[in-house]
Amino acid sequence: xxxxxxxxxxxxxxxxxxxxxxxxxxxxxxxxxxxxxxxxxxxxxxxxxxxxxxxxxxxxxxxxxxxxxxxxxxxxxxxxxxxxxxxxxxxxxxxxxxxxxxxxxxxxxxxxxxxxxxxxxxxxxxxxxxxxxxxxxxxxxxxxxxxxxxxxxxxxxxxxxxxxxxxxxxxxxxxxxxxxxxxxxxxxxxxxxxxxxxxxxxxxxxxxxxxxxxxxxxxxxxxxxxxxxxxxxxxxxxxxxxxxxxxxxxxxxxxxxxxxxxxxxxxxxxxxxxxxxxxxxxxxxxxxxxxxxxxxxxxxxxxxxxxxxxxxxxxxxxxxxxxxxxxxxxxxxxxxxxxxxxxxxxxxxxxxxxxxxxxxxxxxxxxxxxxxxxxxxxxxxxxxxxxxxxxxxxxxxxxxxxxxxxxxxxxxxxxxxxxxxxxxxxxxxxxxxxxxxxxxxxxxxxxxxxxxxxxxxxxxxxxxxxxxxxxxxxxxxxxxxxxxxxxxxxxx
Numbered sequence: 001x002x003x004x005x006x007x008x009x010x011x012x013x014x015x016x017x018x019x020x021x022x023x024x025x026x027x028x029x030x031x032x033x034x035x036x037x038x039x040x041x042x043x044x045x046x047x048x049x050x051x052x053x054x055x056x057x058x059x060x061x062x063x064x065x066x067x068x069x070x071x072x073x074x075x076x077x078x079x080x081x082x083x084x085x086x087x088x089x090x091x092x093x094x095x096x097x098x099x100x101x102x103x104x105x106x107x108x109x110x111x112x113x114x115x116x117x118x119x120x121x122x123x124x125x126x127x128x129x130x131x132x133x134x135x136x137x138x139x140x141x142x143x144x145x146x147x148x149x150x151x152x153x154x155x156x157x158x159x160x161x162x163x164x165x166x167x168x169x170x171x172x173x174x175x176x177x178x179x180x181x182x183x184x185x186x187x188x189x190x191x192x193x194x195x196x197x198x199x200x201x202x203x204x205x206x207x208x209x210x211x212x213x214x215x216x217x218x219x220x221x222x223x224x225x226x227x228x229x230x231x232x233x234x235x236x237x238x239x240x241x242x243x244x245x246x247x248x249x250x251x252x253x254x255x256x257x258x259x260x261x262x263x264x265x266x267x268x269x270x271x272x273x274x275x276x277x278x279x280x281x282x283x284x285x286x287x288x289x290x291x292x293x294x295x296x297x298x299x300x301x302x303x304x305x306x307x308x309x310x311x312x313x314x315x316x317x318x319x320x321x322x323x324x325x326x327x328x329x330x331x332x333x334x335x336x337x338x339x340x341x342x343x344x345x346x347x348x349x350x351x352x353x354x355x356x357x358x359x360x361x362x363x364x365x366x367x368x369x370x371x372x373x374x375x376x377x378x379x380x381x382x383x384x385x386x387x388x389x390x391x392x393x394x395x396x397x398x399x400x401x402x403x404x405x406x407x408x409x410x411x412x413x414x415x416x417x418x419x420x421x422x423x424x425x426x427x428x429x430x431x432x433x434x435x436x437x438x439x440x441x442x443x444x445x446x447x448x449x450x451x452x453x454x455x456x457x458x459x460x461x462x463x464x465x466x467x468x469x470x471x472x473x474x475x476x477x478x479x480x481x482x483x484x485x486x487x488x489x490x491x492x
Contacts, residue, residue, distance in 0.1 A: 001176070007245045008213045008222055009174035013187055015166045015197040016138065016205035017060040023137050023164035024051030024094065031203050035143075035157040043137075043162035045090030050291050053078075057164040058295065061101055061135050062305040064166050064196040067312060068187065070105035070133050075296050078135075078289040086156050087140035095167075097286040100134035101295065108314065110332070111182040118178075123328065128183055129171040135295075138163040141204075160204075166197070172211065172222070177241035184208055184234050193313055193338045201233055208234075210241050213258070214248040223248070224258040229275060231265060240265035243272055316341055324354035330362065339377035350387025357390050364404060368411045380414045381407065389417040396477045402426050426475070432484070435468075435476055439484045442467045453489060461485065 001007060022029055025042035041049035065072050077099040080092040107128045112120035140161040146152040168187065174180045188206060191197040199206040208231050213223035226244055231237040243265075248258050263272040311319070313335045320331040320341075334344045344361055348354040365386060369379060389410070393403045398421055409420050420426070442464060443450055453460045468481050 001245060002249050004217050005214055005245075005249050006217050006219075007175055007177075007241075008172045008215060008225075009177070009180050009241060010172035010211040011170045011174065011180055011183065012209045012211075013168040013184065014138075014207045014209075015064065015168065015187075015191055015199055017057050017064070017164040017166055018195060018197050019054055019056045019060065019164055021054060021056075022162035023054050023057045023135070024162055027162065029163045031205070033159060035155070036159060038159045039161070043089070044158065051094065051289075053292060053295065054164060057135065058101075058297070059305060060164075060196045061133075061166055062297070062302065063194045063309065064168075064191055065102035065105075065133055066306060066309055067190040067194045067196065068105055068130055068133065068168065069107045070102040070130060072102045072297055072302055073100065074298075075099065075294050076101045076134070077294050078292045079286045080289050081136075082285045085139065086154075087142050087158070087161065089140070089158060089161060093137060093139060094289055094292070095136035095286075096134035100132045101297075102134070103130075103132040105130040105133075107183075107186070109183055109186040110314075111179045114178050123332075126179065126182075128173050131169045131171055133166055133168045136165050136167055137161070138165050163205075166191075177238045177245065180210060180241055181234055181238040184237065188234075189313055189336065194309060204232070207232070208237055210237060212241055212244045212248070214245055214252070223252075224260050226258065226260065226272075227262045228272065229262055229264060236265050236267055239267075239270070240272055243270070247272070310338070313338070313341070320344075324348055324358070326354070326358055330358055333362070334358070337375065339375050343376040343379065343383045346383035347387045347390075350384040351390035351394075352387075353390055353394055356394065357387060360386060360390055360403075360407070364407050365411075368408070372411075379411075381410045385410065385416050392417055392421065396479065397421070398426050399474075399478055402474075432480065435472075435480050435484050436488075438468055438471050438476065439464075439481070439488050442471060443488060450489075461489070464489070 016029070017023075019029055021027060022038075022043055025040050027040050027043055028038045030038065042051055062072055076096055078094055079097045081095045081097070082092045084091055107130055109126055109128060110123050111126045112123045114120055138160050140156055140158040143155045143157055144152065145155070170183070174183065188199040191199045191206075197205060201207070210228040210231065211225045212228060213225040215221065215223045226248070228237070228240050228244065231240060240263075244263070251258055259277065261277045262275045264275045265271075266273050317328075317331045317335040320326045320334060321328065326334070333340075335341045344358065347361065348357040351357040365379065365381065368381075369376065386407075389403055389406060392398050393400055398406065406417050406420050406426065409415065409424075410417060413420075415423075446464070446467065449460050449463055453464075464485050465478075465481055468485065469476055469478070
């Protein structure tokens with residue numbers, strides 16, 4: 001950002017809650033079905049159809065609120081948000097307004113300063129104020145086909161109408177596009193972690209909008225904001241915010257004026273473009289939904305949901321650092337996904353060497369998983385078996401080099417490390433007497449090299465190690481070979 005300027009950014013996230021049926025009816029929320037297959041009189045808004053609140057949506061909403069540090073209100077009110085759009089059958093959306101499900105939260109995230117390429121340089125904690133998280137139903141989806149210059153057709157798919165959403169609104173606490181980027185990734189992970197939402201942006205079950213303005217450094221008054229909508233990836237959101245910040249500064253410095261409007265991100269052109277002007281806020285004419293009673297949440301219900309919550313990712317990251325001695329980067333990597341965190345912890349306990357288990361997962365297992373397009377929970381190498389492999393290496397039964405070959409075979413076959421070691425005859429020779437005999441034979445067969453070594457050519461030590469390993473067909477314990485060789489050469 002240009003020196004002397006400051007950006008002010010607020011975010012809104014719409015996350016589809018991970019229910020099997022819609023929020024006010026029994027229609028499926030399954031993604032990818034035939035258009036308009038999952039509809040009924042309630043989600044089509046037909047006269048006389050009455051909504052009934054889905055209890056599971058409330059439970060998942062509570063999980064999301066607790067994961068984000070929000071206070072759940074004992075009583076909240078559903079309201080009708082009135083506006084007309086082709087994908088909104090009733091002509092209004094059932095949402096919440098002045099009495100939301102949860103509000104007033106403070107969320108600690110970890111964010112980083114980054115270079116021009118987006119590589120993180122320095123991590124730091126940051127507190128984000130979340131204004132509210134309320135429950136609402138989604139609208140349908142407009143589908144457009146054809147080219148504007150020729151024939152163009154528009155369709156409405158109402159499968160998505162009525163799916164349950166949690167709308168998460170922040171205060172304007174972000175000052176860079178990368179802070180916003182790290183926040184959205186944190187929220188995605190938290191929602192997935194507690195099972196509240198799949199938070200898959202490709203499927204459209206997590207969407208974000210950004211409000212962006214700039215002001216000169218030191219000013220307290222906000223500048224004119226622009227709303228960025230339909231941001232279907234976190235990276236696109238970051239790029240769109242960065243573009244808007246630069247556009248605003250350049251416009252103001254050239255004597256222009258920022259117009260309050262809604263803009264879209266065009267990834268092909270790498271720029272935003274106007275969607276519609278927005279001089280004044282919409283008057284949605286909210287009023288309480290007459291067909292739904294107030295949503296009352298008891299303390300017992302909150303206690304029940306809290307008891308079912310898993311250890312949250314930030315707490316688990318800190319525990320991994322304290323309990324297993326992991327670095328910040330390693331602990332952050334392992335807690336990026338709940339499945340990977342669970343896998344690491346089981347492997348570390350089975351290995352009884354948490355540091356070594358971390359190294360093997362990072363350097364070997366994750367490479368195999370990435371190449372096969374799988375997550376840790378789908379790994380053919382069970383966590384306990386990876387721990388067993390680490391133990392075999394620590395106990396000197398196989399070498400680290402052999403361990404890499406064994407892991408590849410474990411991944412391909414699903415067999416245990418012990419079975420592969422036995423089948424392939426890989427067990428190391430760790431018998432001191434046997435190794436001493438091999439060392440003596442090698443020294444006796446290498447008088448010229450022995451003479452040169454005694455004369456000060458110590459680099460020949462590697463030659464002797466190599467000959468011993470060759471004579472043992474690679475099975476001799478390298479550590480024991482080094483110890484025996486040093487002793488024998490010193491006495492020779």
